[in-house]
Amino acid sequence: MQVSFVTPGRIGSGALVVGVLDGGGMTSSAVEADREAGGALKRALEVSRFSGRIGQLLEVLAPAGVAASRIVMAGLGKAESLDTVAAERIAGTVTGRLATSGETRLVFSIDRPKGAKVTEGQLAAHLALGAVLRSYNFDRYRTKSKDEHQVTLKSLTVATRDAVRARKGWATLSALADGMFLARDLVNEPANILYPEEFARRALTLSKLGVKVEVLGIAEMKKLGMNALLGVGQGSAHESRLVVMQWNGAGRRKGKANAKAGQAPIAFVGKGVCFDSGGLSLKGGVPMMGMKGDMGGAAAVIGAMRTLAARKARVNAVGILGLVENMPDGKAQRPNDIVASMSGQTIEILNTDAEGRLVLADALWYAQDRFKPKAVVDLATLTGAIIIALGHEHAGLFANDDALAEKLTAAGKAEGEPVWRLPLGEGYDRMIKSKIADMKNISGSTAAGSIVAAQFLQRFVDKTPWAHLDIASVAWQDGETKPTSPSWGTGWGVRILNRLAMDHYER
DSSP, X not given: OEEEEEOSSOOOSSEEEEEEETTSOBOHHHHHHHHHTTTHHHHHHHHSOOOOOTTOEEEEESOTTSSOSEEEEEEEEOGGGOOHHHHHHHHHHHHHHHTTSSOOEEEEOOOOOTTOSSOHHHHHHHHHHHXXXXXXXXXXXXXXXXXXXXXXXXXXXXXXXXXXXXXXXXXXXXXHHHHHHHXXXXXXXXXXXXXXXXXXXXXXXXXXXXXXXEEEOHHHHXXXXXXXXXXXXXXXXXXXXXXXXXEEOTTOBTTBOOTTTTSOOEXXXXXXXXXXXXXXXXXXXXXXXXXXXXXXXXXXXXXXXXXHHHTTOSSEEEXXXXXXXXXXXXXXXXXXXXXXXXXXXEEEOSOTTOOHHHHHHHHHHHHHHHHOOSEEEEEEOOOTHHHHHHTTTOEEEEESOHHHHHHHHHHHHHHTOOEEEOOOOHHHHHTTOOSSSSEESSOSSSTTHHHHHHHHHHTTOOSSOEEEEEOTTTSBOSSOOBTTBOSSBOOTTHHHHHHHHHHHTOO
16 A cells, blocks of 8 residues: 655545544544535534544545545544554554445545644554555455455555654654564465475565574574474474574664674564474364464564564664474374473473473573573463463563563553563472473463463573563454454564564664
8 A cells, every 4th residue: 555645735536534533523624524525524423323432433425525535534532542553543444444445545634633642743654554554465365256355445645734754754664564564474374385494485585674584404403402492393394494583773874884783682582383283282173273373473573573674773683483383293292202402401291282382492592592682572372371361452471570571561552562461480380390301391280371381481591681472362363353453363563572672772
């Protein structure tokens, strides 16, 4: 979708969107549109149940006196509640209504109401972001029914009194949208297309943006002692991979050398189980559905790295992807096997379907051992238990550092990717004590499943500030539950990582 920002005036053809506050108060652009349409908007408000609540829409088709093919009144909610997240929700709702309507041009003419939590430029830029995110469509495998699902909207124009700042803001936000689209694409891809080697090949494309990308194969990982990660993938026909992405942007200046290239980075680690059958601890048919998306953490990390590079973020960041496929064959890992991790710690495998924590164990250790990061954040669709605890509204947050946890909580709130912190502690740690190895990979109990998994991961963290995001509750969705997330893969995680870097690690 092409995006442009213009100063208010005669806007021309297309679908025109104006704002109405909660309680029915029309913004100035709505009043002007109503005047040109001979009072059609006011009459529509009088005979409808539309009240201006956020998320509400009221359309007037083919109004006389205006060039617009339709005028859409969008509920803005209370002025004091209008922030960037709300603006994106409003734009996403409108775009969702019109995406496949046959309209090709969408025009937002929504004034910033007095008391709103956004500036004029921010409002315009985030309206654009919400519309673009909602325009996403993963239809590459449709053939006969493709036309009826085709997004017809081709261009978006946002009228604003601060077009200069809106364009500047959009330059950053468009990079974010591209990163989220990459993450969504990866999660939506079927596992026969996206297996570890192919995922690694797609990561290599980031080198065009200045990201240094390395791919470690079986031999290199064996030499490093990554037996926990390798054990997960040993039953698959597709070989495991470890991808290392480096963006060295700290101190970057246009036309000047990177003076802070050696500065310690922030590290992001993603679980990339490209398909999870459960291994020999085989999942049932229904639980196995959707396990192509068990690489949502890795998708978020590569999306975040793309975003940082595309917007030339002044930060040093490392992204580590542990890419495997968990399959059951004669070479597959067995329950009761014991493996030695890269850290030297031994793990008794009681359930091969608790595989993500094994992948992350070696990936986390590698990230700390090689890069000595300022902080490390891992993302993983790790446990179904997090869905039981939090539903699909929050990701689970675990951390060994209160300051890092607070930074992530604030970043998630600002970006509409909320997290909820859960505890860690000695009592949970005792639940993974093994009689014959340093630890076991499950507790054997149904209690505190997400916490126990996080407690396991903490054993592979040294003194580095660390946070774990269990995103099994938010990485994918059934139906279209969020206005800006139309597909099964949501791209969750790109925004929170980008915001964390922007607010606390960029220099």
